[in-house]
Amino acid sequence: MLASILTALVFLTATTLILSLLLIIAEKWILNYGPCTIDVNNGQKVIDIQGGSSLLNSLSENEIFIPSACGGRGSCAYCKVKVTQGGGPLSPIEEPYLSEQEIKDNVRLSCQVKVREDIKIQIPDELFNARLFKAVTASKKMLTYDIMELGFDLVEPDEIEFTAGQYIQLESREYKGADSVIRAYSISSLPSEKKKIELIMRRVPEGICTTWAFDHLKEGQEVSLSGPYGDFKLQDTDAPAIFIAGGSGMAPIWSILRHMHEKNINKKSYYFFSGRIYDDLFFTDELFGLEKKLSDFKYVPCLTREPEHSSWKGERGRIPEILPRYIPDAQEYEAYLCGSSALIEACCSKLSELGLKDEKMYFDKFE
Amino acid sequence: MEPNIDSGFLSATLLIFLSAAFTNNILLARFLGMCSVLGVSKKVDTSMGLGVAVIFVTTATSGINYIVYNYLLIPLELEYLRLITFIVIIASFVQLVEMIVERVSLVLYNALGIFLPLITVNCAILGVSLFMIGQPYSFLEALSFGAGSGFGWFLAIMLIGGIREKINENALPKGLAGPGITLIIIGIMALAFVGFSGMISI
Amino acid sequence: MKQAPQDKRLMECLRPSKFSGSGFMGDDPREMEEVISDDASTLEKLGITRQDIVSSLKLIFKKAEKELGDPVTITKDLTAEYISCRGKIPSPFPGEGAFTKDMVQVTSNRGDVKFYITPLSIHLIEKHGFFQGKGSPFRIEPEYIAGL
Numbered sequence: 001m002l003a004s005i006l007t008a009l010v011f012l013t014a015t016t017l018i019l020s021l022l023l024i025i026a027e028k029w030i031l032n033y034g035p036c037t038i039d040v041n042n043g044q045k046v047i048d049i050q051g052g053s054s055l056l057n058s059l060s061e062n063e064i065f066i067p068s069a070c071g072g073r074g075s076c077a078y079c080k081v082k083v084t085q086g087g088g089p090l091s092p093i094e095e096p097y098l099s100e101q102e103i104k105d106n107v108r109l110s111c112q113v114k115v116r117e118d119i120k121i122q123i124p125d126e127l128f129n130a131r132l133f134k135a136v137t138a139s140k141k142m143l144t145y146d147i148m149e150l151g152f153d154l155v156e157p158d159e160i161e162f163t164a165g166q167y168i169q170l171e172s173r174e175y176k177g178a179d180s181v182i183r184a185y186s187i188s189s190l191p192s193e194k195k196k197i198e199l200i201m202r203r204v205p206e207g208i209c210t211t212w213a214f215d216h217l218k219e220g221q222e223v224s225l226s227g228p229y230g231d232f233k234l235q236d237t238d239a240p241a242i243f244i245a246g247g248s249g250m251a252p253i254w255s256i257l258r259h260m261h262e263k264n265i266n267k268k269s270y271y272f273f274s275g276r277i278y279d280d281l282f283f284t285d286e287l288f289g290l291e292k293k294l295s296d297f298k299y300v301p302c303l304t305r306e307p308e309h310s311s312w313k314g315e316r317g318r319i320p321e322i323l324p325r326y327i328p329d330a331q332e333y334e335a336y337l338c339g340s341s342a343l344i345e346a347c348c349s350k351l352s353e354l355g356l357k358d359e360k361m362y363f364d365k366f367e
Numbered sequence: 368m369e370p371n372i373d374s375g376f377l378s379a380t381l382l383i384f385l386s387a388a389f390t391n392n393i394l395l396a397r398f399l400g401m402c403s404v405l406g407v408s409k410k411v412d413t414s415m416g417l418g419v420a421v422i423f424v425t426t427a428t429s430g431i432n433y434i435v436y437n438y439l440l441i442p443l444e445l446e447y448l449r450l451i452t453f454i455v456i457i458a459s460f461v462q463l464v465e466m467i468v469e470r471v472s473l474v475l476y477n478a479l480g481i482f483l484p485l486i487t488v489n490c491a492i493l494g495v496s497l498f499m500i501g502q503p504y505s506f507l508e509a510l511s512f513g514a515g516s517g518f519g520w521f522l523a524i525m526l527i528g529g530i531r532e533k534i535n536e537n538a539l540p541k542g543l544a545g546p547g548i549t550l551i552i553i554g555i556m557a558l559a560f561v562g563f564s565g566m567i568s569i
Numbered sequence: 570m571k572q573a574p575q576d577k578r579l580m581e582c583l584r585p586s587k588f589s590g591s592g593f594m595g596d597d598p599r600e601m602e603e604v605i606s607d608d609a610s611t612l613e614k615l616g617i618t619r620q621d622i623v624s625s626l627k628l629i630f631k632k633a634e635k636e637l638g639d640p641v642t643i644t645k646d647l648t649a650e651y652i653s654c655r656g657k658i659p660s661p662f663p664g665e666g667a668f669t670k671d672m673v674q675v676t677s678n679r680g681d682v683k684f685y686i687t688p689l690s691i692h693l694i695e696k697h698g699f700f701q702g703k704g705s706p707f708r709i710e711p712e713y714i715a716g717l
Binding site: 069070073075076077093096097177178179180181182183184185204205206207208211246247248274276304305318339340341342343346 | 582585586587588589590591634635637638639640651652653654655656657659663665666667669670671672674682685706707
């Protein structure tokens with residue numbers, strides 16, 4: 001009797017033990033991909049890592065921050081990189097987010113690529129400079145009824161190198177049931193002010209990040225952001241420039257214009273700002289002030305819904321209608337546009353009519 | 368050269384396969400594995416993935432459990448521990464297979480591997496092993512019984528998936544939508560499968 | 570109940586997420602399939618097709634988009650206004666890609682917001698007949714649209 005109870009006990013313990021051991025060993029052995037290397041841009045940087053985690057995570061652990069908004073779930077398709085060797089087959093999660101051309105070019109979603117062997121990737125050079133920053137909210141200033149300027153003091157690292165026109169990714173904190181999210185905002189402060197970052201934000205109905213920033217973010221609160229990203233910047237030419245942006249799209253242009261002043265970059269330039277009513281305008285005095293400080297700059301705010309009898313003396317109407325009056329022939333110009341794709345498309349087709357070449361149009365599209 | 372295979376033996380194995388798949392369909396005659404059927408049979412392609420995974424796992428685990436039962440439990444006179452032993456063996460086997468599949472082939476993993484966690488603890492698979500030892504099978508016959516049961520389950524979930532895809536397009540009374548109508552369909556299909564009963568006895 | 574991994578992913582995406590603060594289901598207790606079939610039968614009763622609704626929504630969207638933020642009148646007491654937003658939002662259905670977050674806000678002349686039209690919500694109606702759950706800020710009531 002006792003013997004049979006004992007055999008049963010011994011048998012059960014032994015079976016479960018052996019099976020658990022087997023599973024533990026299997027996990028160590030089967031799922032251990034050993035040390036792998038990630039070769040970035042043909043040897044520009046070679047990273048040694050333990051295989052097994054996603055390419056996105058492996059890179060961010062080694063201070064290369066690929067933009068990503070969904071946190072590695074394969075649904076935002078921001079984290080695209082070129083994997084030239086060792087990426088494994090395309091997963092069904094990735095496929096729908098990639099165009100045929102991208103598939104041909106070996107573009108992958110880095111969050112869905114698991115590092116299982118030595119891997120070679122290509123990323124834009126600018127991503128090398130992107131860092132993860134800790135910062136403290138220094139100021140929140142309402143510029144209009146729905147647009148706010150947000151200032152951050154950088155803490156760790158305490159300085160940032162960027163080009164006027166680039167953007168950062170801000171991470172919101174959780175609040176009232178909303179997840180922490182990552183969203184992109186253009187930098188409006190100057191590259192020479194290395195210790196701080198300023199952004200211009202417009203309140204978005206039901207927007208997770210803007211609601212957080214407008215209603216929940218307090219001065220003094222710590223935030224994390226990464227950057228700089230983006231290739232929207234002033235070209236190194238003598239060609240006259242047309243800047244077009246409305247609302248919070250002013251951020252990169254506000255940075256570029258002041259940068260031009262600071263660095264004595266002299267070129268003929270126009271800035272067309274699109275708003276509906278007088279209350280939509282901000283930095284108006286400063287921008288008109290720049291007309292005197294810059295060699296040949298004109299600020300043209302265009303209002304579409306300003307009541308007719310108001311005291312507004314500036315332009316009324318939409319930018320595409322007003323453009324030809326200032327620039328009848330745009331052949332020599334370069335255009336810098338920031339805003340919604342609808343605004344950009346409308347302005348671009350007008351600019352092409354006026355003779356501006358497609359390759360001379362630079363966008364910071366809201367997408 | 369004439370292959371020297373006992374035709375009686377072959378036909379017995381085949382008969383076991385067929386009877387496990389049709390007359391004793393694990394889902395429609397024994398009503399096992401219902402939970403995953405209700406949850407996963409919304410579409411044919413997911414049904415197919417899960418079905419194939421089940422075929423593989425039932426075949427393999429009935430083989431393993433056959434060996435464990437006949438060469439460990441019976442000599443040790445521990446037959447009454449079969450339930451718990453089978454559960455542990457099936458669960459670890461499925462985990463192991465998931466790891467191996469992930470390592471060996473990502474394509475296979477994306478098609479089948481993702482379904483494996485769903486059948487780590489699945490009564491259909493346990494049921495197959497338990498029914499299998501109730502019969503005086505040889506090892507090959509046991510394998511055939513496992514494969515047949517798995518195939519029967521695969522067939523059933525594919526049929527249900529197909530019917531549900533059609534039904535999803537129609538408006539249903541509130542209380543019936545989802546699991547309700549699925550259970551009714553399964554009931555009607557089970558009636559049809561009753562027609563097979565008695566055709567082959569095992 | 571056990572769920573296929575694909576369905577699980579879809580359910581996760583329908584709930585409040587990193588992309589949609591309040592989720593696509595709102596506080597609707599029904600399953601997504603029920604929302605779809607209920608709205609489908611509403612449409613049938615009203616005698617209009619999904620395509621009718623989609624094309625009128627698209628029309629309003631295009632009209633408002635062209636005005637770049639200026640309100641456009643769409644009926645006697647409704648105006649539509651285009652709001653540009655940075656970024657894209659992925660469809661909760663896996664593998665359908667992402668849609669720009671630009672939206673058109675439709676307001677009554679008394680100033681209260683009636684509903685929003687987004688490229689994603691148009692897509693969800695067109696492809697899946699999914700008008701979103703009650704309580705989702707971007708739900709479009711088929712009855713209301715039909716009345717226009």
